Amino acid sequence: MSKLLRRLAPREHSRLAKSGYRIAVAERLSQLNPELWDAVTANASIFLSRQYLATLEKFLPANVEPRYALITDEGRPIAAVSCQLVTIDAEHLGKRRTASRALARVIGSAKDRLKGMLRERVLVCGNLLSFGQHAVAFSEAGLRDRDRSWAAVAETLYRIRRAERLSGGSDMSLIKDVPTGSAAVPNPRGIGFRRVETEPEMVLAIDERWQTYDDYLAALDGKYRKSARQIVKEVAERGLVLERMDDLQSIAEDMHSLYLAVQDNNELRLVTSPTGYLPALVEVFGTDARCAVLRREGKLLGFVVTLKDRETAVGYHIGFDRNAAKEAPVYLRLLHAVVEDAISLGCRRLSLGRTALEPKARLGATPEPMEVWVKHRTRGLNFLIGRLLAAQDHAEAPERNPFKKAAAK
Numbered sequence: 001m002s003k004l005l006r007r008l009a010p011r012e013h014s015r016l017a018k019s020g021y022r023i024a025v026a027e028r029l030s031q032l033n034p035e036l037w038d039a040v041t042a043n044a045s046i047f048l049s050r051q052y053l054a055t056l057e058k059f060l061p062a063n064v065e066p067r068y069a070l071i072t073d074e075g076r077p078i079a080a081v082s083c084q085l086v087t088i089d090a091e092h093l094g095k096r097r098t099a100s101r102a103l104a105r106v107i108g109s110a111k112d113r114l115k116g117m118l119r120e121r122v123l124v125c126g127n128l129l130s131f132g133q134h135a136v137a138f139s140e141a142g143l144r145d146r147d148r149s150w151a152a153v154a155e156t157l158y159r160i161r162r163a164e165r166l167s168g169g170s171d172m173s174l175i176k177d178v179p180t181g182s183a184a185v186p187n188p189r190g191i192g193f194r195r196v197e198t199e200p201e202m203v204l205a206i207d208e209r210w211q212t213y214d215d216y217l218a219a220l221d222g223k224y225r226k227s228a229r230q231i232v233k234e235v236a237e238r239g240l241v242l243e244r245m246d247d248l249q250s251i252a253e254d255m256h257s258l259y260l261a262v263q264d265n266n267e268l269r270l271v272t273s274p275t276g277y278l279p280a281l282v283e284v285f286g287t288d289a290r291c292a293v294l295r296r297e298g299k300l301l302g303f304v305v306t307l308k309d310r311e312t313a314v315g316y317h318i319g320f321d322r323n324a325a326k327e328a329p330v331y332l333r334l335l336h337a338v339v340e341d342a343i344s345l346g347c348r349r350l351s352l353g354r355t356a357l358e359p360k361a362r363l364g365a366t367p368e369p370m371e372v373w374v375k376h377r378t379r380g381l382n383f384l385i386g387r388l389l390a391a392q393d394h395a396e397a398p399e400r401n402p403f404k405k406a407a408a409k
Contacts, residue, residue: 019152022072029053032070040080044137046309047130055284059277063087069156078142079149081156084124123161126176128271131353133177147186154191173375180369193373199354200367200397206348213340224402231332238328239296248279254300258319278305292337304334306341313342313350357397367397
């Protein structure tokens with residue numbers, strides 16, 4: 001069988017080719033040169049900033065270990081790489097199909113074995129507590145030599161995985177949330193990875209004329225505007241009140257319970273953030289964060305956190321009481337709160353993730369294709385995994401245009 005796999009698998013010499021760059025790997029971000037890290041990530045996502053990553057290190061999920069790398073050339077920064085080693089066992093298998101189907105397909109092949117006795121360690125280049133390309137940031141020099149820079153990223157992942165042999169090893173590597181078709185990324189086969197298409201990221205373009213939520217409503221077609229107002233009305237009629245909160249410490253436990261109520265419905269719960277994570281994050285982001293909560297007679301029944309990532313607002317973690325959601329459109333009300341908060345943050349686009357595609361499409365969000373790159377350390381298995389995953393389907397976003405024709409131009 002092993003001989004057959006070797007014959008089937010294409011040779012991938014590039015996966016072992018050295019880039020020629022200097023690579024420094026660390027278990028904590030503080031071990032790397034802060035000036036070089038800041039220089040590379042200055043214009044990248046704030047999820048790659050030292051401020052965010054330092055906060056995440058304080059509130060890591062129990063099964064996650066961070067790894068970082070700085071790639072340099074003669075002292076010049078080329079790339080900053082953020083990774084996570086995640087350990088998955090039977091405790092991370094939930095009730096139903098996970099919303100993140102692509103990651104479930106990639107890692108879920110071990111599901112039956114995990115239920116028995118094995119634990120899997122997966123090296124993820126990116127962040128399992130966020131969505132989007134939060135794996136790598138390149139300097140201008142790194143972008144100029146794209147292929148060599150990405151080869152250095154692959155070399156970095158190889159070095160990290162090899163170094164982990166003393167801690168139990170890692171057979172599989174993922175590069176998470178790569179924009180499909182982007183000119184900034186190479187063909188993953190060139191660095192030994194296989195492409196796996198995922199559910200798209202749903203993004204709402206925010207018109208610069210929208211200064212308030214009412215401006216957004218005014219841009220909607222009559223049917224969709226009536227539906228949005230009906231959602232607000234039904235929630236209010238059930239006695240739920242929408243509020244904004246800055247200090248979340250007093251409701252941290254209740255927020256976490258509602259967050260878990262959503263998490264527990266997933267088939268594969270790769271990570272679960274601890275209780276203090278969201279309050280700490282909102283505190284760190286300050287005026288660039290919003291938290292909308294739904295209460296009834298003082299009891300917290302729903303929340304959603306929105307973060308400003310430069311020109312993009314990110315509809316981040318959400319949680320709600322499922323019994324309350326049976327009585328009123330709690331989830332949809334929280335989605336509309338995110339739209340309002342994104343406008344108040346002065347952002348030009350709103351990222352809503354890649355779950356619940358239908359209600360997000362009804363808001364006016366459109367799909368932006370995303371993919372995960374995957375590689376198994378065994379060449380033959382890498383080849384077969386790629387073929388297997390390529391044959392899997394994924395959810396497609398429905399086509400919706402809720403805006404007036406003039407506004408949609």
